[in-house]
Amino acid sequence: MQKFLGQFFSNLIRKKNPDEFLEQSNAAGGLKKTLGAFDLIILGISAIIGAGIFVMIGSAVIGTTERVGAGPALVISIALVTVACIFPALCYTEFASMIPVSGSAYIYTFATMGELPAWMMGWVLMLEYAIGTIAVASSWTGYLIKLFQGFPFLPECIKNPPIWIVNDYSSAVEAGGNIPHILGIPVCFNLPAMVIITIIALILLKGIQESANFAKLMVFVKVAVISLFIAVGAFYVRPENWTPFAPNGINGILMGAFAIFYAYIGFDAISTAAEETKDPQKNLPIGLIGSLVICSIIYGLVTIVLTGMMPMGSIDLKAPIAHAMNFVGQNWFAGAISIGALAGLTSVLLVLQYGTTRILFAMARDGFLPPMMKKVHPKFNTPWVITILSTVLILIGSLFINMQVAAELAIFGTFTSFVIVCIGILILRKTEPDRPRPFKVPCCPWFPIIGIVFCSGLMFVALKEVKTSAMLFPLWIVLGLVIYFIYGYKSNRKIVALKLQKSTDIPEKIEEKV
Numbered sequence: 001m002q003k004f005l006g007q008f009f010s011n012l013i014r015k016k017n018p019d020e021f022l023e024q025s026n027a028a029g030g031l032k033k034t035l036g037a038f039d040l041i042i043l044g045i046s047a048i049i050g051a052g053i054f055v056m057i058g059s060a061v062i063g064t065t066e067r068v069g070a071g072p073a074l075v076i077s078i079a080l081v082t083v084a085c086i087f088p089a090l091c092y093t094e095f096a097s098m099i100p101v102s103g104s105a106y107i108y109t110f111a112t113m114g115e116l117p118a119w120m121m122g123w124v125l126m127l128e129y130a131i132g133t134i135a136v137a138s139s140w141t142g143y144l145i146k147l148f149q150g151f152p153f154l155p156e157c158i159k160n161p162p163i164w165i166v167n168d169y170s171s172a173v174e175a176g177g178n179i180p181h182i183l184g185i186p187v188c189f190n191l192p193a194m195v196i197i198t199i200i201a202l203i204l205l206k207g208i209q210e211s212a213n214f215a216k217l218m219v220f221v222k223v224a225v226i227s228l229f230i231a232v233g234a235f236y237v238r239p240e241n242w243t244p245f246a247p248n249g250i251n252g253i254l255m256g257a258f259a260i261f262y263a264y265i266g267f268d269a270i271s272t273a274a275e276e277t278k279d280p281q282k283n284l285p286i287g288l289i290g291s292l293v294i295c296s297i298i299y300g301l302v303t304i305v306l307t308g309m310m311p312m313g314s315i316d317l318k319a320p321i322a323h324a325m326n327f328v329g330q331n332w333f334a335g336a337i338s339i340g341a342l343a344g345l346t347s348v349l350l351v352l353q354y355g356t357t358r359i360l361f362a363m364a365r366d367g368f369l370p371p372m373m374k375k376v377h378p379k380f381n382t383p384w385v386i387t388i389l390s391t392v393l394i395l396i397g398s399l400f401i402n403m404q405v406a407a408e409l410a411i412f413g414t415f416t417s418f419v420i421v422c423i424g425i426l427i428l429r430k431t432e433p434d435r436p437r438p439f440k441v442p443c444c445p446w447f448p449i450i451g452i453v454f455c456s457g458l459m460f461v462a463l464k465e466v467k468t469s470a471m472l473f474p475l476w477i478v479l480g481l482v483i484y485f486i487y488g489y490k491s492n493r494k495i496v497a498l499k500l501q502k503s504t505d506i507p508e509k510i511e512e513k514v
Contacts, residue, residue: 045219054319071256072242072246072308075303077259130397169400230302233305237308422448
C-alpha cells in the first residue's frame, strides 16, 4: 500500500523536461522565425484592444449588482493593472525565450510543477477562453444592435428586438423582459451571439491562416475607431461628470482594476509566438512591455473621455463606447464605432475559440481527454471533434451564464495563470539554475514574488465582492479535479506506458515502471 501511494503521488507531480518540448518542436521541423519586436507589439495590441475596451470598461466604471465600480478613478485602476501585469509579463518572457514552443502556461506548468498542476492549468485556461467567449459574444450582440439603431430605415423589430432573443436568461430577467414559456419552460437565448459563435466555429473547422499583415490591418481599424472616439468625444467632455472622482473609494478602484484585468489576456498570445520570434531575448520583452504600455495609455484616454461625456449612471454595460456617442446625439458616429467594435470583437472571439480548441487538443494529445478528441479532420487538418464539442458547450453556456459573471470567471482564470507562471519561474530557478536563459527576469525572486502578491491580492479582494463568480470558480476547480481523477490520471498512465515501451522495447518491464 505504501509503495502504491508513493507511486501515485509521484505520478501526480511527474514533470516533462523542457528539452522534451524542444525536441518535439524540432522533430516537427519547428516554425520559421520571422517576427520582430514591432510584429509582437502589433500582436499584443491586436489581442488586448478588443473585449476589454469595448466590453468591460462600462462595468468597470459603474459596477454591477455584485461589485462596485471605480467611477472616473478607473484611470488609477488601469495604472494599477499595468504595474501588476509587468511582473507576470517578464516571467512569461523568460519561459517563452527558454522554451520557445507553442502551449504557453500549460507547457510551463508541466515543465515545473508536474502532471496534476498542468492539467489544472489547462482546465483554468479553458475557463479563461471558453467562458470569456460568452462574455465577448454577448457584447458583440450589444454593438450589433447599436449598429442597427444607426439606420433609421430599418424596421423597429430589428433596431429594438424582443429582449428574450438578444440576452441570456439571467440578463433578460434582470432587465425585466417579458419572457415567453413553452410547457412552463422559459424560452430565452442570445440569438446573434449564438450565430457568430457558430460562424467562427465553422471557420475554425475549415482552418485559418493568420498573417502579420492581417493583424496590422485589424489593429489599424480598431485604433482608428478608438482614436476618432477620443478626438470627437473630447468636445463633449463636461468636467462636472468627473465628480465624484472615486465614488466608492479605494475598494471601487481595486474592483475596477479587477474588472479591467480581463483585457490583458493578450500576453498569452505574445508568449505563444516565441517559437516564431527572431532574437527572443531582445524582442519578447519589447513586445510584451511595449504593447502593455501602449494599450494602457489608450485605455486611460478612453476612460477619461467616456466618464467626462456622460454621468456615471448613464453608461451602458454592453456597448459603452457606442452608447456614449448616442448620448451626445452623434448617432452616425455611434454606427461607425459599432462597425469597428464588431470587427475587433470578432477577431477576439476567433482568438478565444481558437485557444479553447487548441488547449483541449493539447490536453487530449497528452492523454488527459478521450482519444477521439484529438482526431484531426482528414481534409482540413483541424481538430474537428474538439471544435464541435467545445462550440456546443459554449452555446449551451450562453443560454444561462450572465455576461458579467462570464467575464469575471475569465478574469479569475487570467489571475490564476499569471500567478502560476510567476511561481513556475521561482521553481525552475531552484531546480535548474544552470539551464540557459536567453532572457532572465531581473531582480529575481523579488519581481515574481511581487507579481504573485499583486495578482493574488486583487483576486482576494474580488472574492469578497463578486459572490456568484467567487462561488462558481472553486466549483470549476473541483470539477476539474474530479474529471482528472476519474479519467485523466488513468488515461495518462497509458500514454506514459506507451512511451516507455517505445523507448525500452521491453514491454514486460512497463508494469513495474508505471
